[in-house]
Amino acid sequence: MTELVLDRVSVRFRLPGATVAAVDGVSLRVRPGECVALVGESGCGKSVLANALLGFLPGNAQTSGTATLTGDGPPLDLLGTSDAVLARTVRGRRIGLVPQSPAAHLTPVRTARAQLEEVVRVHHPDDPSPRDRAHRVAARAGLSPDDLDRYPHELSGGMAQRVANALALVGDPWLLIADEPTTGLDRHLVDGLIEEFRRMVADGRAVLLITHDLAAAQRVADRIAVMYAGRVVEVGPAGAVLDAPRHHYSRGLVDALPDRAFTPIPGQPPLLTDLPPGCAFAPRCRQAAAVCASRPTLTDGEHAVACHLPC
Template sequence: MVTELVLDRVSVRFSLPGVTVAAVNDVSLRVRPGECLALVGESGCGKTVLAHALLGFLPGNAQTAGTATMTGEGPPLDLLAASDAVLARTVRGRRVGLIPQSPATHLTPVRTARAQLEEAVRVHHPAETSPRDHAHRVAARAGLTPDDLDRYPHELSGGMAQRVANALALVGDPWLLIADEPTTGLDRDLVDGLIGEFRRMVDEGRAVLLITHDLAAAQRVADRIAVMYAGRIVEIGPAGRVLDAPRHRYSRGLVDALPDRAFTPIPGQPPLLTDLPAGCAFAPRCDQSAPVCAERPPLTTERPPPAGDPAGAGEDPVRAADDHAFACHLPC
């Protein structure tokens, strides 16, 4: 069976006193081995919430809908429906690795990097006779020396803590690595090294889900790009097509804001996730908005609609996301 992760209409809501936060809304996409998919968008658009939903890291006031089906080892597994015990035993660190935001704060402060890495080796490779040697091999992949591993988290620079987090995520040899804002605060050389490691993983047949607001980094490493706005995927497709010929006007705004492009900021602010409009959430910031934008646009492609569905209203969102798809009534 082919290993892949398919998200079909995934939504996440948080219940707070007197209000509901619609953090993720009807997200559909497919993650395949041998590719890097970059999930980009402004801070607060739901990227990290989506990653946490896949690994069962949501708080108790969260409700999920849709499916996130992983195939490849044993029967298909819906990550959203799986118990915490199943996720801990078969998914986290084994089939899916995570590089969290602010990695230094996720390291145990009273244990050296070596102790934490060797413990991860013993958990994921119980038959390993030399956890120390295994830890050294994984550390080398992340650009660490044995001496680096003898430091405590407070003795690590931001870049070094990032490398330790990378090594911990690689210990279990996961087929999918979720990297959440991994380039934040890193200098150019460290970013180059990190991007090189991601490309090596992809070349080895693994998958990388890169979560970032750094469109320049996504441009360098991604095979496909998904643009997220107000909890919803508004455009997804091959990186070259999304960046060079974006169809959604928010995607166009992100591209035009790059320093090597127009360097023009997007006016206005994203909507509150507690008060999303019924139609296109980007309409209040869009200089081309029209009355039709009061209706929510579906994620569609420019392919001919299926037979018997001339309006294309029944297009499968996962199938659409495999192509170059966008959710805009008045595309660029």
């Protein structure tokens, strides 16, 4: 069975005189045919987790736990796999990445077509017609052949997003990681992007959507994992997490939506170099009690929460 299983994944950055606990004991499962949204405030560790899965961490990073990728051969622990193996067998082939600000990741002096055909040649070196395959992949991402003749500076935000989607799909990966894909896009472009993600899921792929845009997650995700200060504090079906959140931080995120109470969460997230020993959200939580001085663990079940005094 093809799936990605994270088991107590942690990422720490060693700095002079300090350690940044960017990701702290994250456990999560992603399967084909679903969109899992990883949500939380900026700086909570969502993008660091994505980079850890693909081996894009800097040299001062230390990882622990396992991120097991199954299907197409023996199970592979992404955290313990060499960069050469990740480049040859995982990146773009089993896991595709749509990076944050995709236009900034495109080569400015080459057309979208040239960049897409180059990736085709890398992933399909025996294909006698890279251009035809590039056109087919572009069509799946909602691009016409004429769109591919544009340079990055000629692409709108939505068009650059589609080019990034096409580049990520060339190797036919079963899992697509999309890192803050709705940032800077207007409502019309967000609508189109969500439709594209749902089509991928309907085709049997999986999407791991990393976002602070809870409204977008609400519209596209099958399951939502809420991350705070490097930890997953709640995970469950999207409707359950959004309509009946069990963690007080999740409740705060939902209440901050414009169509809900539109009330911001008081206070600021803790420094990742100085996390409290117990519940990291306790200093901002109105329901905090003495028991919160010890760290809660994620409960079992379809709708799990890491809270001593859940909603």
